[in-house]
Amino acid sequence: MRLGNHWTGAVARFSIFSLTRHALSGHRRWERTWRDATPREGYDIVIIGGGGHGLATAYYLARVHGIRRVAVLEKGWIGGGNAGRNTTIVRANYMLPGNQAFYEWSMKLWERLEQELNYNVMVSQRGVLNLYHSDAQRDFFARRGNSMLLHGAGAELLDRDAVRKIAPFLDFEQERFPIQGGLYHRRGGTARHDAVVWGYARAASALGVDVIQHCEVTGFMRDASGAAIGVETSRGAIRAGKVGISVAGSSSLLAARAGLRLPIESHVLQAFVTEGLKPVLPGVINFGAGHFYISQSDKGGLVFGGGLDGYNSYAQRGNLPVVEDVCESGMAIMPMIGRARLLRSWGGINDMTMDGSPIIDTTPVPGLYLNAGWCYGGFKGTPAAGSCFAHLLATDTAHEVARGYRLDRFATGHMIDEKGNGAQPNLQ
Numbered sequence: 001m002r003l004g005n006h007w008t009g010a011v012a013r014f015s016i017f018s019l020t021r022h023a024l025s026g027h028r029r030w031e032r033t034w035r036d037a038t039p040r041e042g043y044d045i046v047i048i049g050g051g052g053h054g055l056a057t058a059y060y061l062a063r064v065h066g067i068r069r070v071a072v073l074e075k076g077w078i079g080g081g082n083a084g085r086n087t088t089i090v091r092a093n094y095m096l097p098g099n100q101a102f103y104e105w106s107m108k109l110w111e112r113l114e115q116e117l118n119y120n121v122m123v124s125q126r127g128v129l130n131l132y133h134s135d136a137q138r139d140f141f142a143r144r145g146n147s148m149l150l151h152g153a154g155a156e157l158l159d160r161d162a163v164r165k166i167a168p169f170l171d172f173e174q175e176r177f178p179i180q181g182g183l184y185h186r187r188g189g190t191a192r193h194d195a196v197v198w199g200y201a202r203a204a205s206a207l208g209v210d211v212i213q214h215c216e217v218t219g220f221m222r223d224a225s226g227a228a229i230g231v232e233t234s235r236g237a238i239r240a241g242k243v244g245i246s247v248a249g250s251s252s253l254l255a256a257r258a259g260l261r262l263p264i265e266s267h268v269l270q271a272f273v274t275e276g277l278k279p280v281l282p283g284v285i286n287f288g289a290g291h292f293y294i295s296q297s298d299k300g301g302l303v304f305g306g307g308l309d310g311y312n313s314y315a316q317r318g319n320l321p322v323v324e325d326v327c328e329s330g331m332a333i334m335p336m337i338g339r340a341r342l343l344r345s346w347g348g349i350n351d352m353t354m355d356g357s358p359i360i361d362t363t364p365v366p367g368l369y370l371n372a373g374w375c376y377g378g379f380k381g382t383p384a385a386g387s388c389f390a391h392l393l394a395t396d397t398a399h400e401v402a403r404g405y406r407l408d409r410f411a412t413g414h415m416i417d418e419k420g421n422g423a424q425p426n427l428q
Contacts, residue, residue: 011031011202011203011205011206012031013118014118014119014120033198033201033202034078034198034201034202034204034205034206034211035205035210035211036211036213037071037205037210037211037212038210038212038235039071039073039210039212039215039233039235039236039238040071040210040238041238041239042230042238042239042240043069043070043071043210043238043239043240043241044067044069044070044240044241044242045061045067045069045070045071045240045241045242045243045244045393046070046071046073046230046231046238046240046242046243046244047070047071047072047073047243047244047246048073048217048231048243048244048245048246048247048254049072049073049074049081049245049246049247049248050072050073050074050076050078050081050197050201050211050212050213051074051081051082051083051197051246051247051248052083052193052196052197052200052378052379052382052385052386053246053248053371053374053378053381053382053385053386053389054072054074054244054246054247054386055072055078055197055200055201055204055211055386056200056382056383056385056386056387056390057244057246057371057385057386057389057390057393058070058072058200058204058209058211058386058390059200059203059204059207059209059386059390060386060387060390060391061209061390061393061394062204062207062208062209063203063207064387064390064391064394065390065391065394065395067393067394068207068208068209069208070204070208070209070210071209071210071212071238071240072201072204072209072210072211072212073212073215073216073217073231073233073238074211074212074213074214074215075214075215075216075217075234076213076214077213077214078197078198078201078211078213079193079194079197079198081248081348082248082249082348082349082350082378082379083193083194083196083197083379084193084194084197085193085271085316085346085347085348086193086271086348086378086379087271087293087295087303087304087305087379088190088191088192088193088295088297088303088379089128089188089189089190089284089293089295089379089380090106090107090110090123090188090189090190090191090379090380091103091107091128091185091188091189091284091380092104092106092107092148092151092153092185092187092188092380093128093130093144093148093153093155093183093185093188094144094147094148094418095143095144095147095148095418096147096416096417096418097147097404098357098403098404098405098416099357099404099416099418100147100148100151100153101151101400101401102381102384102388102401102402102405103153103377103380103381103384104151104152104153104401105384105387105401106380106381106382106383106384106385107153107187107188109383109384109387110123110191110383111123111125111187113196113199113383114199116203117199117200117202117203118203119195119198119199119202119203120192120195120199121191121192121195121196121199122190122191122192122195122298123189123190123191124189124190124191124298125186125187125188125189126189126190126282126283126284126295127166127184127185127186127187127188127189127282127283127284128184128185128188128189128283128284128286129158129163129166129167129182129183129184129185129283129284129285129286130182130183130184130185130286130288131163131170131179131181131182131285131286131287131288131289131333132180132181132182132183132288133177133178133179133180133288133289134180135180137180137288138157138180138181141157141182141183142157144183145157145183148185153185153187154185154186154187155183155184155185156183156184156186157181157182157183157184158181158182158183158184159180159181160172160179160180160181162181162182162184163179163181163182166184166282166283167281167282167285167334169280169334169336170285170333170334171332171333171334171335174332176332177287177288177289177290177332177333179333182288188283188284189283189284190284190295190297191379192298193379196379196382200386212235214234214235215233215234215235216233216234217231217232217233217254217257218232218233218234218257219231219232219257220232220243220257220258220365220368221237221239222365225366226365226366227365227366227367228240228242228243228258228365228366228367228368229367230243231243240367241367242367242368242369242393243367243368243369244369244370244371244389244393245368245369245370245371245372246371246372246385246389247372248348248349248350248351248372248374248378249266249267249314249348249349249350249351250266250314250349250351251264251266251351251370251372251373252264252265252266252351253314255363255370255372258363258365258368259365260363260364260365260368262359262370262372262373262407263353263354263373263407263410264351264352264353264359264372264373265312265351265352266312266313266314266349266350266351266352267308267309267310267311267312267313267349267350267352268308268309268313268315268316268317268318268347268348268349268350269305269307269308269309269318269347269348269349269350269376270305270306270309270318270322270323270326270345270346270347271303271304271305271345271346271347271348272303272304272305272323272326272342272344272345273297273301273302273303273304273342273343273344273345274301274302274337274340274341274342274343275300275301275340275341275343276299276300276301277296277300277301277302277340278300279296279300280296280302280336281294281295281296281302283295285333285334287329287330287332287333289332290306290325290328290329290332291306291307291326291329292304292305292306292326292329292330292332292333293305293306294330294334294337301343302337302340304326304330305326306322306325306326306329307322307325307326308322308350308352309322309347310322313349314349315347315349316346316347316348316349317346317347318345318347323345350374350375350376350378351372351373351374351375352373352375353373353375353410354410354415355409355410355415355416355417355418356375356376356416356417356418357373357375357404357405357415357416357417357418358371358372358373358374358375358377358381358385358405359371359372359373359405359406359407360385360388360389360392360398360399360402360405361392361398361405361406361407361408362392362396362407363407369389369392369393370407371385371389384401384402387399388401388402388405404416
């Protein structure tokens, strides 16, 4: 709460009563959602990256581990990076042990996130339906579904008629990609991407975390032994007991400033939204014969995406051949979307590892910690990534659901090869 120019640290709770009170006052007395802090000389922990993962890490450090001398440094503005450039899907329909337990933990955190943060992040568990188009794909989905059931995520293997009841508008008559059924994950769905970062920023700030915008990290401070003891920024030097990197597609660039070469490639992943339409999609639908996924936003727009642009890039924009490919895949399963007008598109920078799974681990530089390599799973993994990275920073031990996300697994051969593809465009 703000009294004049002084921040008291308290945050007014949202409720039907506070909403009514502010409505009666013409909505003129709302407080700032979080403090726009200025850098201090030093902190116990500095987290680089003010996206969902960085802010969630700061929140769990303060709330779970009691570490509140924490700063989150964002080179732009909160919600301006990948956190605001994704297709908002949340799910836990993974198969391999190294991934399924993690994403199930994330799903459990999603399910109680709004109550915990006292902020409407618009979690909507409308279900995720993955279509299958062959007997071999059905058998694979059966294996994945069994793994999901064993980990408590829930799964249903549907036949053609059951899929038709959920999504009668799909093209069931085509022969090129015949829809034989689908794997249904009822607990999956969507969440409002920018509301997630706003909610975590608000909750972390209320616990004493400094959320610092427009503060780009330009280098690392090192002691005589080579350990990281702080960061150089566009707003001056900041000392830190520990430094955490959580910058998504910019991970390789930032790590290089500490002398590290990561097993990561950065690629553009495009997303699209149509004009607002009346409710038509019951949940999230994934095409099994091509890379295409689609849902409908709260504003009515159809939000969809596909595969990566097939070249390394740090630009937040893609190319037209991928636009064409994504739209063709959508038309292949639901021709009706050809009547919708495309409103806008955008690109996020994906940090792709060679096995398609993330990294949450210490680095060879003492005092420097890494949360990166999220491929397609960054948004859905936001709560668990924050929880596990906070655990690592606070205790120097891996969280039990993130033990497989080691940086050295590529050297030791312990890959978590969920889909058999990594960042290489020829394997997509």
